[in-house]
Amino acid sequence: MxxxxxxxxxxxxxxxxxxxxxxxxxxxxxxxxxxxxxxxxxxxxxxxxxxxxxxxxxxxxxxxxxxxxxxxxxxxxxxxxxxxxxxxxxxxxxxxxxxxxxxxxxxxxxxxxxxxxxxxxxxxxxxxxxxxxxxxxxxxxxxxxxxxxxxxxxxxxxxxxxxxxxxxxxxxxxxxxxxxxxxxxxxxxxxxxxxxxxxxxxxxxxxxxxxxxxxxxxxxxxxxxxxxxxxxxxTPPPFPLLHPVPLIVPPVHGPVLQEPIASASVSASPKLSKPEHRNRDLERNISEQKGKSCVDLCAKDLTSRDMEIVVYYLIYDNQFEFTGIKWLIFKTSSLFSGTEKQNTANDKGNHTYLPNQNKTLTTLNLSSNNIGDEGARHLADALTNNTTLTTLNLSSNNIGPKGARYLANALTHNTTLTTLNLWLNNIGPEGARHLADALTHNTTLTTLNLSSNNIGDEGARHLADALAHNTTLTTLNLSSNNIGHEGARHLADALTHNTTLTTLHLSWNRLGGEGARHLADALTHNTTLTTLHLWRNQIGDEGARYLCDALTHNTTLTTLNLTLTEIGDEGARHLADALTHNTTLHLSSNGIGDEGARHFADALAHNTTLHLSSNGIGHEGARHLADALTNNTTLTTLHLSWNNMGPKGARYLADALTHNTTLTALIFDANGIGDEGARHLADALTHNTVRHSSFQFQALTTLILDANGIGDEGARHLADALTHNTALTTLHLSSNGIGHEGARHLADALTHNTTLTTLHLSWNNIGPKGARYLADALTHNTTLTTLRLSSNGIGDEGARHLADALTNNTTLSTLDLSCNSIGDEEKSLLNNLKKRKKHVEINL
Missing domain, CATH: 3.90.176.10 (Toxin ADP-ribosyltransferase; Chain A, domain 1)
Structure with missing residues (x-):
């Protein structure tokens, strides 16, 4: 009680x-x-x-x-x-x-x-x-x-x-x-x-x-x-709805500070003293991962003082103290290996000395901790002399502009780090300035992620100045940084001179049509940028026109992401004209409608991947796209999620699939196709399959139909198709109102199908009865590797059926049973099964 x-x-x-x-x-x-x-x-x-x-x-x-x-x-x-x-x-x-x-x-x-x-x-x-x-x-x-x-x-x-x-x-x-x-x-x-x-x-x-x-x-x-x-x-908004505070780290037992900490001088030499601070969990984690090239310490509640331990015992590879029998074994092995003298010397006092570096550590993930600027200082001191680490992830760590300064100083000396992730660290324009200064000297860093750091136009200007001189950086992520058209102008000026940057992320900023114009001007001269992400930037039809004019001259950009940039039919027309030079275009969530879809249909002949999700495209737009697909020989992936094509649009696309010989992935979730649309697509799947060994024919391998309300009847149609289809490997049917009858039809298909490897049925209502049908199928099926059944009301009975099936099944490696009201006894049963079958991942 x-x-x-x-x-x-x-x-x-x-x-x-x-x-x-x-x-x-x-x-x-x-x-x-x-x-x-x-x-x-x-x-x-x-x-x-x-x-x-x-x-x-x-x-x-x-x-x-x-x-x-x-x-x-x-x-x-x-x-x-x-x-x-x-x-x-x-x-x-x-x-x-x-x-x-x-x-x-x-x-x-x-x-x-x-x-x-x-x-x-x-x-x-x-x-x-x-x-x-x-x-x-x-x-x-x-x-x-x-x-x-x-x-x-x-x-x-x-x-x-x-x-x-x-x-x-x-x-x-x-x-x-x-x-x-x-x-x-x-x-x-x-x-x-x-x-x-x-x-x-x-x-x-x-x-x-x-x-x-x-x-x-x-x-x-x-x-x-x-x-x-x-x-x-x-989903983070493009601008903060809760204004962030300038983070102050007061002394834990001291007075509360009234103002943020002032800038401090950067340490000139690494602190190599043995740390007095102890964190048993961290020490155990490091000990367990010693010798690995990649060490993951993500979300371990680590603080600035814990970085002393990371530097001393992980980056500089010092030995932990042992007690009892562990100490005896360690000392004995040290005597035979000839290292006892050195280790004993290293253990005496808290003096400073030059230890051996960890020669195997190349990747360190410290994301989602709270190391602050002081923790960044400890790491920066170590990086100054480190010659093995190539990838460092410090995202979401509250390092601020002061921490960025420490790291920037290290980058001017470090000659091995190639990837640095500083996402969500509130470094601001000042932190961007420090890092920009470092980039003018550093000659090894190739990837830098500074997204969600509120650097603004001023920070963009500093980084643009650095790009004009830097000759090694290839990928720069500046998404969600409150950069406007002025910042875009600075970056555009840099792109006209820079000859190494290939990927630039500017999503979730406020570039507008004017910012798009500046970038378009740069694209007419730049000959190295291949990928540009501009989604969530209110570029509009006018901005789309500027970019399209540039694409008619640019011959290197292959991926342009314009998702959620408020481009309509008119902008779609301009972009369609530019598709002859662009091989992968992201245009989801832009309201281009049926007319815009018609323009893109005309341009499909030159593209391999097209993103048109969330664009208000109806069955008429689907008809235009289907007509183009009938004879198209280049498109392999088509994203049409969250439109309004309905069963009629599904029929048009299904007819096209019976003729198309190149499309391998159709992402068609949330289009309201119902059981009728599922029937049309099922008919197409019986024809769109590996019919002969000719390398010229590629059948559909991935079909995403989540949230389409296909119900049990639609599941039956698709199940019938699966008994004949020999090409589909991935099928998503989550959130479709499928009950135990639909599960029965799909289970029957699984007993015959020999190609499907991934099936998603989450957020349906198959219940314990449906789980039993699928469990029976798993005792016969030898190809399915991933089955997701989250939120299906399976309960204890359904969990037991699936546990029994897994005992003999040798191919399933991932089973998602989360949110199914499974009791402790059945969870224990499944967890014990997971321990016995180490290759199987079961999510409860």
């Missing part, structure tokens, strides 16, 4: 998880105003809240007393600011988290109403941003049916801080949503969650916090009786 404290914890956690019903979902103005406030103590931060939260000071006092020795290198004020957020008191609307989230969700006078919150938000966000950002899957829900508010493929924003659980089973308990009645559950793929358990008033609760103003895309909706499961995927 739960204690009163445990019951209170569950009740409060439940309130925060289920308050999603209060989200307005509309696009409100961005949240800001606090970012330039000083960082103060929690006592000072809550004073402006007292007039409307009279009990907040007493609760802040309790939180502060409980956070005298915080974890994660936070200060007591930072930790207590998180704890105060998780506390609740009566009346509920007068407790901090309820009042704060209500204000964040308000559309009326929000900027004015947030002013008293600025000091608290400055402290609270500084604390959250210092915790490592996590990615994964989390859940929240409500005891209501709110599916009508969430539409497939739409972008929505949750403006409040969102409490979630990482355990689906939590929501099924009586204290949360329960197993019956109307319920809506959100399955959330998050990219920037924060684990706040170490700082919660209720640390036993499994609570992961999503940041305020997080944007999501609605991927799909699944209805099972009174339960609706909505799948959301975090």
């Amino acid at each position: 739960a204690t009163s404290d445990e019951s209170e914890a569950i009740a409060q956690h439940s309130l925060r998880i289920t308050d999603v019903v209060n989200e307005p979902l509309a696009f409100l103005t961005p949240i800001g105003g606090y970012e330039n406030m000083p960082l103060v103590s929690l006592e000072e931060a809550v004073k402006p809240l007292v007039p409307f939260l009279p009990a907040v000071q007493s609760h802040a006092y309790v939180a502060k007393q409980r956070c005298e020795h915080p974890t994660d290198d936070l200060t007591s004020d930072e930790s207590a600011s998180i704890m105060l957020y998780t506390m609740s008191w009566d009346p509920e609307d007068k407790c901090l988290y309820a009042a704060l989230n209500k204000t964040l969700r308000s559309s009326e006078n929000r900027d004015r109403n947030l002013k008293p919150w600025h000091l608290y938000l400055r402290l609270f966000l500084n604390a959250l941003y210092r915790l490592p950002p996590l990615r994964g899957v989390a859940y929240r829900g409500v005891k209501l049916n709110i599916k009508e508010r969430y539409h497939k493929d739409k972008l929505i924003v949750w403006w409040a801080f969102s409490s979630t659980t990482t355990t689906f089973k939590v929501l099924e308990s009586e204290q949360f949503l329960g197993p019956a009645g109307e319920r809506t559950i959100f399955e959330i793929e998050y990219e920037s969650g924060r684990d706040i358990r170490n700082h919660s008033f209720f640390p036993s609760e499994d609570e992961l916090l999503l940041m305020a103003a997080t944007q999501f895309k609605v991927i799909s909706k699944l209805n099972q009786d009174n339960l609706c499961i909505i799948h959301l995927k975090e």
